[in-house]
Amino acid sequence: xxxxxxxxxxxxxxxxxxxxxxxxxxxxxxxxxxxxxxxxxxxxxxxxxxxxxxxxxxxxxxxxxxxxxxxxxxxxxxxxxxxxxxxxxxxxxxxxxxxxxxxxxxxxxxxxxxxxxxxxxxxxxxxxxxxxxxxxxxxxxxxxxxxxxxxxxxxxxxxxxxxxxxxxxxxxxxxxxxxxxxxxxxxxxxxxxxxxxxxxxxxxxxxxxxxxxxxxxxxxxxxxxxxxxxxxxxxxxxxxxxxxxxxxxxxxxxxxxxxxxxxxxxxxxxxxxxxxxxxxxxxxxxxxxxxxxxxxxxxxxxxxxxxxxxxxxxxxxxxxxxxxxxxxxxxxxxxxxxxxxxxxxx
Amino acid sequence: xxxxxxxxxxxxxxxxxxxxxxxxxxxxxxxxxxxxxxxxxxxxxxxxxxxxxxxxxxxxxxxxxxxxxxxxxxxxxxxxxxxxxxxxxxxxxxxxxxxxxxxxxxxxxxxxxxxxxxxxxxxxxxxxxxxxxxxxxxxxxxxxxxxxxxxxxxxxxxxxxxxxxxxxxxxxxxxxxxxxxxxxxxxxxxxxxxxxxxxxxxxxxxxxxxxxxxxxxxxxxxxxxxxxxxxxxxxxxxxxxxxxxxxxxxxxxxxxxxxxxxxxxxxxxxxxxxxxxxxxxxxxxxxxxxxxxxxxxxxxxxxxxxxxxxxxxxxxxxxxxxxxxxxxxxxxxxxxxxxxxxxxxxxxxxxxxxxxxxxxxxxxxxxxxxxxxxxxxxxxxxx
Numbered sequence: 001x002x003x004x005x006x007x008x009x010x011x012x013x014x015x016x017x018x019x020x021x022x023x024x025x026x027x028x029x030x031x032x033x034x035x036x037x038x039x040x041x042x043x044x045x046x047x048x049x050x051x052x053x054x055x056x057x058x059x060x061x062x063x064x065x066x067x068x069x070x071x072x073x074x075x076x077x078x079x080x081x082x083x084x085x086x087x088x089x090x091x092x093x094x095x096x097x098x099x100x101x102x103x104x105x106x107x108x109x110x111x112x113x114x115x116x117x118x119x120x121x122x123x124x125x126x127x128x129x130x131x132x133x134x135x136x137x138x139x140x141x142x143x144x145x146x147x148x149x150x151x152x153x154x155x156x157x158x159x160x161x162x163x164x165x166x167x168x169x170x171x172x173x174x175x176x177x178x179x180x181x182x183x184x185x186x187x188x189x190x191x192x193x194x195x196x197x198x199x200x201x202x203x204x205x206x207x208x209x210x211x212x213x214x215x216x217x218x219x220x221x222x223x224x225x226x227x228x229x230x231x232x233x234x235x236x237x238x239x240x241x242x243x244x245x246x247x248x249x250x251x252x253x254x255x256x257x258x259x260x261x262x263x264x265x266x267x268x269x270x271x272x273x274x275x276x277x278x279x280x281x282x283x284x285x286x287x288x289x290x291x292x293x294x295x296x297x298x299x300x301x302x303x304x305x306x307x308x309x310x311x312x313x314x315x316x317x318x319x320x321x322x323x324x325x326x327x328x329x330x331x332x333x334x335x336x337x338x339x340x341x342x343x344x345x346x
Numbered sequence: 347x348x349x350x351x352x353x354x355x356x357x358x359x360x361x362x363x364x365x366x367x368x369x370x371x372x373x374x375x376x377x378x379x380x381x382x383x384x385x386x387x388x389x390x391x392x393x394x395x396x397x398x399x400x401x402x403x404x405x406x407x408x409x410x411x412x413x414x415x416x417x418x419x420x421x422x423x424x425x426x427x428x429x430x431x432x433x434x435x436x437x438x439x440x441x442x443x444x445x446x447x448x449x450x451x452x453x454x455x456x457x458x459x460x461x462x463x464x465x466x467x468x469x470x471x472x473x474x475x476x477x478x479x480x481x482x483x484x485x486x487x488x489x490x491x492x493x494x495x496x497x498x499x500x501x502x503x504x505x506x507x508x509x510x511x512x513x514x515x516x517x518x519x520x521x522x523x524x525x526x527x528x529x530x531x532x533x534x535x536x537x538x539x540x541x542x543x544x545x546x547x548x549x550x551x552x553x554x555x556x557x558x559x560x561x562x563x564x565x566x567x568x569x570x571x572x573x574x575x576x577x578x579x580x581x582x583x584x585x586x587x588x589x590x591x592x593x594x595x596x597x598x599x600x601x602x603x604x605x606x607x608x609x610x611x612x613x614x615x616x617x618x619x620x621x622x623x624x625x626x627x628x629x630x631x632x633x634x635x636x637x638x639x640x641x642x643x644x645x646x647x648x649x650x651x652x653x654x655x656x657x658x659x660x661x662x663x664x665x666x667x668x669x670x671x672x673x674x675x676x677x678x679x680x681x682x683x684x685x686x687x688x689x690x691x692x693x694x695x696x697x698x699x700x701x702x703x704x705x706x707x708x709x710x711x712x713x714x715x716x717x718x719x720x721x722x723x724x725x726x727x728x729x
Contacts, residue, residue, distance in 0.1 A: 096695075143582030143583070153580060155586070169408045182594075185686065
């Protein structure tokens, strides 16, 4: 009897261990952020306070932009509807605290991926949705056509809490030019002060310069200098510690870019289900089990392409057609001379 | 025994509740920071800040530490608060007295000023003075010289810098003058108490404060020259003044809006204080033959000050705390430099926000302590 009891105990223990393991992995698949998002019924997304082409709200409060589309893609994937997103406009200063404190679940706000941000402050960058670099804007009438013409005493308007402040120092220091940094909390105030003549130059990411230029009183009076003084890979960010949610956001972005590569658009996505190419079929949920690993159904990627479109469509709609940066430059696919290259969905 | 428990019970419960609430917040922050792999610590203060600040009272650039950046922000906050408090006090006292003026125009104008400025939110006033007034200022190349040596432009106010030779002798001469004045004051007070004779202290004081420094110029070898700002061309249409001292427009706009706003409240304190002195006091003073000036100086003001000081202390505290709105217009105060840029670059939100809160608390308590000391000094001395 005692002999059996011992074996019974070990059996129970064994089952208990097995059970623990299974519940553990189930829980891992159903990430906390994913569970909360599905319970709430919307994705909580942090965006800028208004940067045309990236994240900008119209008079009716509808958000558009390539950064906005990343959040919409995640909403389409996990909730089935690209419109189920709650946007929170954040200043550069507030953005990381909002994410780490759990006020938002994705930060998609033209944020530069750097080592210290990725490693130090409890964040994880999931990819790059726009390759950018810092530049300078000056008044055309100043006659400046290159950063080589900058002289001691120049005043430069910019935003606080950005990599811009650091790059600016590196740039002016390495050239031995003394300068006056005038740093505002909000982008609108930077533009207003520069436009009023407070500063000789306005510096931020070149995409930002191109976008803000459209907001000026007379956009034609300003030019963006050709030089780029830094690398600014911009991309969506999530909190550290929820690897499933991180993967969902990463692969939502990757799906948009890869869909463009294979010519899948919002218009033809459904018909692609019968394609001969297995890679295309995987991207529209017609082959393989591509959603199970995230705890999602199999058509999560199809919904992204149908509701939001591929990366090229998003770029054209938000950045090219609005006249901000008609030329895609480095943000073209690797197959067409750009540097957009994502790992395969398989 | 029972009686004792009843006494300390509620207090004990309050203490336990407070400790529990704080304990919960600390624990919650710790767990969440651990989950996200965020380290807690103040080690970052000694790291290189690698960002520059527009305006600083001490030597600073990006190669200095975050702690130095903190000091830069703190000093800028103190600077704008001190300028604001001085201007607000002067303006507030003038407007407060003007509100009691029998002259209809002065009286109504002061009343209009108070009602207008205290009823518009401060942030809007800051934006107004910065953006509206800024746009109205000329570009450096179009600026008219003020007295031929200063220039008020959209890029700031450029004034001549003082170049001193043997500055320490000049400094000691002023210190000597101040000490002499204090000695004479004490002496004349004694003389008046014992012999009833009045000495013209004010005239002697003014004489001393001018003559001693003047002597330092004549025989002490002190030389003063001015470095006048000179226009320099940066590009076809962009100019800047070089040399001299430049005050950024952000500082001017902030100090102006803070003092215009706070002066309205101080004016009301002053008016209330003067009106709080009984009418009989003034009449009694007049009846014993004091001149109107002496009535104000010897009878009304000493009593009015006791009413004015406590609420005015509040206004000084408000002004200091309101200076944190500087972030909106790029004045590099503590909030912009430390709780803004430094917080962003390090990601040490809890540490930096707690240091900033502690700093404002210390500033406010220092002002309170000073004003309480002053209030006690002028309070009625029971003999």
